[in-house]
Amino acid sequence: MATVLVAGGAGFLGSHMCDRLISEGCRVICVDSLITGRRENVSHLLDDERFTFLTHDVAEPLQVEGQLTHVLHFASPASPNDYARYPIETMKAGAFGTYNLLELAREKRAVFLVASTSEVYGDPEIHPQTEEYWGHVNPVGLRSVYDEAKRYAEALTMAYHRKHRLTIRIARIFNTYGPRMRIGDGRALPTFITQALQAKPLSVYGNGTQTRSFCYVDDMIEGLYRFLVREGRETGPVNLGNPDEVCILDVAREVLRATNSGSRIEFHPLPLDDPRTRQPDIGKAKQLLGWGPRIDRQQGLLKTVDWFKQMLEIGP
Amino acid sequence: MATVLVAGGAGFLGSHMCDRLISEGCRVICVDSLITGRRENVSHLLDDERFTFLTHDVAEPLQVEGQLTHVLHFASPASPNDYARYPIETMKAGAFGTYNLLELAREKRAVFLVASTSEVYGDPEIHPQTEEYWGHVNPVGLRSVYDEAKRYAEALTMAYHRKHRLTIRIARIFNTYGPRMRIGDGRALPTFITQALQAKPLSVYGNGTQTRSFCYVDDMIEGLYRFLVREGRETGPVNLGNPDEVCILDVAREVLRATNSGSRIEFHPLPLDDPRTRQPDIGKAKQLLGWGPRIDRQQGLLKTVDWFKQMLEIGP
Numbered sequence: 001m002a003t004v005l006v007a008g009g010a011g012f013l014g015s016h017m018c019d020r021l022i023s024e025g026c027r028v029i030c031v032d033s034l035i036t037g038r039r040e041n042v043s044h045l046l047d048d049e050r051f052t053f054l055t056h057d058v059a060e061p062l063q064v065e066g067q068l069t070h071v072l073h074f075a076s077p078a079s080p081n082d083y084a085r086y087p088i089e090t091m092k093a094g095a096f097g098t099y100n101l102l103e104l105a106r107e108k109r110a111v112f113l114v115a116s117t118s119e120v121y122g123d124p125e126i127h128p129q130t131e132e133y134w135g136h137v138n139p140v141g142l143r144s145v146y147d148e149a150k151r152y153a154e155a156l157t158m159a160y161h162r163k164h165r166l167t168i169r170i171a172r173i174f175n176t177y178g179p180r181m182r183i184g185d186g187r188a189l190p191t192f193i194t195q196a197l198q199a200k201p202l203s204v205y206g207n208g209t210q211t212r213s214f215c216y217v218d219d220m221i222e223g224l225y226r227f228l229v230r231e232g233r234e235t236g237p238v239n240l241g242n243p244d245e246v247c248i249l250d251v252a253r254e255v256l257r258a259t260n261s262g263s264r265i266e267f268h269p270l271p272l273d274d275p276r277t278r279q280p281d282i283g284k285a286k287q288l289l290g291w292g293p294r295i296d297r298q299q300g301l302l303k304t305v306d307w308f309k310q311m312l313e314i315g316p
Numbered sequence: 317m318a319t320v321l322v323a324g325g326a327g328f329l330g331s332h333m334c335d336r337l338i339s340e341g342c343r344v345i346c347v348d349s350l351i352t353g354r355r356e357n358v359s360h361l362l363d364d365e366r367f368t369f370l371t372h373d374v375a376e377p378l379q380v381e382g383q384l385t386h387v388l389h390f391a392s393p394a395s396p397n398d399y400a401r402y403p404i405e406t407m408k409a410g411a412f413g414t415y416n417l418l419e420l421a422r423e424k425r426a427v428f429l430v431a432s433t434s435e436v437y438g439d440p441e442i443h444p445q446t447e448e449y450w451g452h453v454n455p456v457g458l459r460s461v462y463d464e465a466k467r468y469a470e471a472l473t474m475a476y477h478r479k480h481r482l483t484i485r486i487a488r489i490f491n492t493y494g495p496r497m498r499i500g501d502g503r504a505l506p507t508f509i510t511q512a513l514q515a516k517p518l519s520v521y522g523n524g525t526q527t528r529s530f531c532y533v534d535d536m537i538e539g540l541y542r543f544l545v546r547e548g549r550e551t552g553p554v555n556l557g558n559p560d561e562v563c564i565l566d567v568a569r570e571v572l573r574a575t576n577s578g579s580r581i582e583f584h585p586l587p588l589d590d591p592r593t594r595q596p597d598i599g600k601a602k603q604l605l606g607w608g609p610r611i612d613r614q615q616g617l618l619k620t621v622d623w624f625k626q627m628l629e630i631g632p
Binding site for chain 1: 436453464
């Protein structure tokens with residue numbers, strides 16, 4: 001039976017990955033420091049005998065008894081608010097965390113998957129971004145604690161592949177949304193939805209013409225799972241995301257419709273180093289994994305709004 | 317009295333820095349793992365009571381008793397040959413080494429200087445490179461173990477400055493040459509000089525039109541020293557190097573002249589990700605430090621050739 005360690009398994013993506021792996025019949029060891037992860041995200045799995053939860057910061061070495069077939073690294077503060085609040089922890093998750101998990105994968109002869117990010121492309125100068133693009137990141141900018149940590153994680157993962165022949169997967173994950181995003185994590189969608197549901201003005205930074213491409217979490221997990229179980233050793237990084245590009249102002253309007261909110265939109269100054277545009281080229285994922293997103297934003301937003309209503313204890 | 321810890325102090329640049337600091341009246345604690353550093357580089361300092369040598373890999377935490385006024389991080393494999401041979405160690409020096417030394421500087425309330433590199437610019441798309449340029453680095457390329465480790469080191473250094481108000485210096489060091497470079501470290505100048513002195517063909521990669529800018533080590537140390545002792549807290553990264561750009565083929569010819577060698581030049585395929593061009597814009601260093609290189613390549617080459625003759629035990 002596959003035994004999968006999911007670091008960051010109590011986070012947004014990590015917890016959905018735990019659900020999927022359990023539903024596929026795997027045993028899952030979920031490791032989370034709970035700095036930004038939430039035990040509630042996996043509390044429904046705690047009674048399952050195939051599921052184990054360990055509170056541990058992967059920036060510290062970890063030992064696991066028995067076999068592991070796969071080691072997945074989703075552990076990191078991942079929203080701009082979170083990594084502004086935990087800059088050193090974010091950098092340690094990318095370097096120390098990746099190192100410790102690579103060492104574990106090497107010891108267990110397990111497949112290693114690292115959750116990288118579209119942030120490795122920074123403020124991109126090509127559009128959409130293919131995996132061959134080297135990125136445009138300010139190494140000393142405010143966002144560099146996340147961007148450079150993830151670039152480092154990719155470089156270290158490749159080094160382990162080249163040096164130790166480790167089987168690796170580097171997934172460059174673009175913006176993803178859905179249930180279990182945290183209220184107040186600072187990302188556009190949770191912020192808009194919370195504001196709309198609480199009848200507060202929606203905060204748009206800049207003039208709202210900057211674009212994003214939002215992938216619903218079920219689509220993302222499907223892509224990650226296919227990438228994980230794919231035969232073959234090394235493919236280089238693979239983009240996963242939804243190429244359906246939309247400007248932030250339109251997203252705000254869509255959230256107003258999905259929530260039936262009468263809130264107005266309020267404009268704020270654009271933060272430094274905020275990417276102007278971001279859209280995945282998913283040609284490689286399509287070809288390698290036969291994968292593409294299937295859930296459109298209207299559907300995805302409704303499911304996400306439902307979840308935020310529960311969290312905010314707002315009736316249907 | 318200033319007490320300076322120099323990590324990587326038995327390496328090429330680190331050992332020259334130790335010399336300079338001792339000559340300025342500082343106490344020096346030289347720390348080196350001796351993976352690529354050489355004890356011989358500092359053996360002449362071992363009898364000085366102000367000089368202490370510790371064999372230690374800064375990728376492991378270190379404790380130092382007493383006061384430190386400055387912590388300098390020069391520890392890393394630094395030539396393409398070295399970091400191809402020690403990819404994981406190189407990545408650890410950049411992340412774990414920087415972290416441990418930043419923690420030490422924070423504990424001691426010391427000024428922290430990190431030896432960064434022109435490699436953070438990768439294969440640059442602007443010419444010459446100013447400090448504002450974000451670079452063009454392949455995060456999963458063969459050179460990424462060095463380039464991404466150094467970008468990470470810069471990001472972590474900035475994070476400590478922002479989070480803990482640590483006084484920091486980020487020096488982006490361009491190609492430097494002089495005595496104590498290692499024979500066989502794979503860099504152009506030591507390779508050319510060794511080949512020329514041994515009457516072997518000089519290996520030029522590609523057609524030799526790729527350019528480099530070589531700074532003599534005494535100039536570099538002067539710049540680093542001025543940067544270190546400068547008043548004021550934070551300047552962002554500062555380029556240090558010699559803007560006198562030359563193509564590799566011309567350098568090979570200059571080496572033939574400086575060595576009176578009859579060797580011929582032999583062309584080899586260009587390695588992957590080799591930067592085509594590299595030239596520092598040193599306007600910021602000039603303005604902040606009143607610094608610029610003073611030793612031209614003809615002088616510098618003669619001094620360097622003399623040193624290689626000693627190493628190779630070739631008479632004058």
